[in-house]
Amino acid sequence: xxxxxLLLFLFVGTSLCKPLHKRWxxxxxxxxxxxxxxxxxxxxxxxxxxxxxxxxxGLKQDGIDDLISHLYAVSDPNHxxxxxxxxxAQVDALSAPHPDSTGLVEDWLSHYDLLHSPECQMTRSxxxxxxxxxxPIGQLxxxxxxxYYVYKHSATETTLIRTISYSLPxxxxxxxxxxxxxxxxxxxxxxxxxxxxxxxxxxxxxxxxEAVDIVTNGGVEDSSLPVSPTCDHQITPSCINALYNxxxxxxxxxxxxxxxxxxxxxxxxxxxxxxxxxxxKPDAINGDxxxxxxxxxxxNQSNPGLEANLDIQYSLSLSYPTPNIYYSVGGSPPYxxxxxxxxxxxxxxxxxxxxxxxxxxxxxxxxxxxxxxEQTVPPDYAQDVCNGFMKLGVMGSSVLFSSGDxxxxxxxxxSNDGTNSVKFLPIFPATCPYVTTVGGTNGTNPEQAVYxxxxxxxxxxxxxxxxxxxVQNFLTALGQTYSGLYNSSGRAYPDVAAQGLNFQVITGxxxxxxxxxxxxxxxxxxxxxxxxxxxxxxxLPPLGFLNPWLYSQGVKGLNDIVGGxxxxxxxxxxxxxxxxxxxxxxxxxxxxxxKDLAVKPTTAGGSAKKRDFSEMGIPRGGW
Ligand SMILES: *[C@@H]1O[C@H](CO)[C@@H](O)[C@H](O)[C@H]1NC(C)=O
Ligand SMILES: *[C@@H]1O[C@H](CO)[C@@H](O)[C@H](O)[C@H]1NC(C)=O
Ligand SMILES: *[C@@H]1O[C@H](CO)[C@@H](O)[C@H](O)[C@H]1NC(C)=O
Ligand SMILES: *[C@@H]1O[C@H](CO)[C@@H](O)[C@H](O)[C@H]1NC(C)=O
Ligand SMILES: *[C@@H]1O[C@H](CO)[C@@H](O)[C@H](O)[C@H]1NC(C)=O
Numbered sequence: 001x002x003x004x005x006l007l008l009f010l011f012v013g014t015s016l017c018k019p020l021h022k023r024w025x026x027x028x029x030x031x032x033x034x035x036x037x038x039x040x041x042x043x044x045x046x047x048x049x050x051x052x053x054x055x056x057x058g059l060k061q062d063g064i065d066d067l068i069s070h071l072y073a074v075s076d077p078n079h080x081x082x083x084x085x086x087x088x089a090q091v092d093a094l095s096a097p098h099p100d101s102t103g104l105v106e107d108w109l110s111h112y113d114l115l116h117s118p119e120c121q122m123t124r125s126x127x128x129x130x131x132x133x134x135x136p137i138g139q140l141x142x143x144x145x146x147x148y149y150v151y152k153h154s155a156t157e158t159t160l161i162r163t164i165s166y167s168l169p170x171x172x173x174x175x176x177x178x179x180x181x182x183x184x185x186x187x188x189x190x191x192x193x194x195x196x197x198x199x200x201x202x203x204x205x206x207x208x209x210e211a212v213d214i215v216t217n218g219g220v221e222d223s224s225l226p227v228s229p230t231c232d233h234q235i236t237p238s239c240i241n242a243l244y245n246x247x248x249x250x251x252x253x254x255x256x257x258x259x260x261x262x263x264x265x266x267x268x269x270x271x272x273x274x275x276x277x278x279x280x281k282p283d284a285i286n287g288d289x290x291x292x293x294x295x296x297x298x299x300n301q302s303n304p305g306l307e308a309n310l311d312i313q314y315s316l317s318l319s320y321p322t323p324n325i326y327y328s329v330g331g332s333p334p335y336x337x338x339x340x341x342x343x344x345x346x347x348x349x350x351x352x353x354x355x356x357x358x359x360x361x362x363x364x365x366x367x368x369x370x371x372x373x374e375q376t377v378p379p380d381y382a383q384d385v386c387n388g389f390m391k392l393g394v395m396g397s398s399v400l401f402s403s404g405d406x407x408x409x410x411x412x413x414x415s416n417d418g419t420n421s422v423k424f425l426p427i428f429p430a431t432c433p434y435v436t437t438v439g440g441t442n443g444t445n446p447e448q449a450v451y452x453x454x455x456x457x458x459x460x461x462x463x464x465x466x467x468x469x470x471v472q473n474f475l476t477a478l479g480q481t482y483s484g485l486y487n488s489s490g491r492a493y494p495d496v497a498a499q500g501l502n503f504q505v506i507t508g509x510x511x512x513x514x515x516x517x518x519x520x521x522x523x524x525x526x527x528x529x530x531x532x533x534x535x536x537x538x539x540l541p542p543l544g545f546l547n548p549w550l551y552s553q554g555v556k557g558l559n560d561i562v563g564g565x566x567x568x569x570x571x572x573x574x575x576x577x578x579x580x581x582x583x584x585x586x587x588x589x590x591x592x593x594x595k596d597l598a599v600k601p602t603t604a605g606g607s608a609k610k611r612d613f614s615e616m617g618i619p620r621g622g623w
Contacts, residue, residue: 027145032165034418047148049138057131058177063094075545083541085396095127101175178380237317245592252536257323258529259363263348268312269304276313276506284320295351297328311522318526353388364532364542367525369402369518374428386432393545400525402517403439403494404454407568431458437493440500440517449564455582457490466548470580497584498523557594558587
């Protein structure tokens with residue numbers, strides 16, 4: 001007994017005598033690229049050590065597992081909490097870090113005299129899960145046991161300050177999810193936009209940008225816009241309405257909106273929209289969108305982007321008169337004249353999530369046509385971003401992403417895990433299980449998978465239960481084909497599909513014929529927005545996170561696509577077959593049927609018996 005007490009005393013004594021800063025020197029690798037500098041980037045030189053970086057530290061969110069349980073409860077039409085979305089305050093409370101996490105990170109920062117230093121301009125997100133502050137690069141290198149370099153992206157000449165590996169004190173590993181900027185090499189120009197003219201070839205970053213500049217039919221005046229010919233060769237809003245059985249006039253325009261997210265230097269033009277509406281949707285003339293500039297995103301009306309115009313012209317014309325909001329997301333921290341923080345931090349997804357989660361009112365439907373090879377996004381970074389989209393779903397927003405234009409994989413399909421082997425390359429955020437991913441089709445009779453439709457299986461995210469049966473059916477039929485090329489336990493995508501070829505778009509006054517799943521996502525999203533309108537008009541909550549509903553009830557309102565495939569990585573790719581497939585998901589919308597399913601009376605969600613949710617972690621007093 002005495003011996004034990006003595007031992008305990010000695011133990012406590014030792015740990016007290018241990019110099020406290022030891023724990024900040026005990027570093028362990030947080031993330032490293034095994035293959036070194038990411039493909040397409042080259043080192044220019046060491047980063048200037050006096051220059052400051054706008055650093056963001058993500059703290060582990062104590063209630064994240066509870067939030068995920070809430071997401072599935074409120075999104076599953078068979079659950080008695082279906083539609084009972086959480087408020088921002090409830091989500092904030094569950095997003096808060098444990099006080100121990102905050103305390104440790106503050107101790108770490110204060111060890112380096114950063115905590116209360118005015119030059120650091122420290123700020124925190126509303127729930128405290130992010131700490132942002134400006135840190136001189138030399139100091140940051142000592143804290144993270146690494147060296148930052150200036151890297152240049154060869155194709156776009158973009159420079160970024162990044163590192164290929166960083167460490168954190170071992171004791172912080174359970175408390176910090178990610179620190180940026182570090183190993184995520186993002187692209188600042190219209191980032192790997194998933195839009196191109198129907199040109200087969202190299203879809204590498206540079207080539208994509210060239211491809212979208214091709215004018216197929218330029219210089220046509222407003223008055224002589226082509227009358228819509230057959231929808232097999234030119235897609236217009238009337239084609240979509242006819243093909244997808246859409247005949248609906250929105251009525252909930254005071255409490256329903258549709259958000260279109262565009263990243264870094266993609267601006268949507270008001271005058272191009274007017275020309276588009278004049279030609280293709282005359283009853284919506286004078287319809288307009290609002291622009292919200294996030295993280296210093298621009299809005300140069302003299303420099304419209306084809307991607308931005310495609311998104312807004314179709315989202316708006318198909319959902320008119322539903323209010324549309326275009327989010328132009330930059331990547332820069334707020335400008336402060338006396339601070340030499342590098343202006344360009346390029347963390348686009350996080351900038352948008354930060355912004356939108358700080359709003360009290362968010363659009364019921366949000367679409368983004370944007371993606372990167374999943375393997376180029378650090379796993380911890382991808383997890384944090386995906387959790388951000390999850391929170392939008394918990395609050396009742398339907399979040400849609402295009403599935404990408406690289407079929408089963410673009411380029412040489414080489415893995416960057418050190419083995420350099422050929423693998424199908426999935427796209428993120430398409431692989432995030434909390435978003436609805438939209439693949440592409442072409443043709444109308446029959447409608448079939450378009451050859452570039454992105455589809456496959458995540459290596460980061462496991463398969464969610466809402467899709468386990470239909471995906472298992474597909475895999476069973478597939479057998480050993482492509483074994484080793486894809487991850488059979490991963491989140492499978494896309495979830496659904498819509499037309500993705502020959503979209504007529506106006507940019508700079510000219511007509512372009514544009515293809516890409518970046519056309520499919522705003523198209524599907526516009527129809528979801530109409531479903532949300534119908535729900536609100538029927539005094540029902542919006543659909544929120546769609547997938548549990550789509551895979552159980554919504555599937556009855558989708559056209560199963562059973563032709564076409566997505567060849568890539570020198571294989572014939574996957575086939576679109578009966579049931580779910582990794583080319584067109586569950587299929588394309590039949591709006592009329594979906595609407596009937598979405599507003600049909602249901603016993604779930606209206607149940608009179610009130611449950612005690614405290615065990616699920618809903619903050620008390622929140623209801
Ligand atoms: C939304 O607006 C419609 C039309 O004005 C109205 O009937 C409905 O009650 C509103 N719904 C909610 C949930 O506020
Ligand atoms: C807006 O874009 C035009 C056309 O690219 C360019 O000439 C002009 O400098 C840009 N304006 C600003 C403020 O960036
Ligand atoms: C759709 O694409 C396939 C493959 O490229 C092509 O064979 C087919 O003709 C296209 N259908 C239409 C209607 O354009
Ligand atoms: C396959 O996916 C699972 C997640 O579902 C992941 O844990 C595993 O590491 C992945 N395998 C490979 C080889 O990436
Ligand atoms: C279109 O939707 C309506 C319901 O609004 C449905 O009655 C009709 O059968 C649908 N048409 C087709 C061709 O599926």
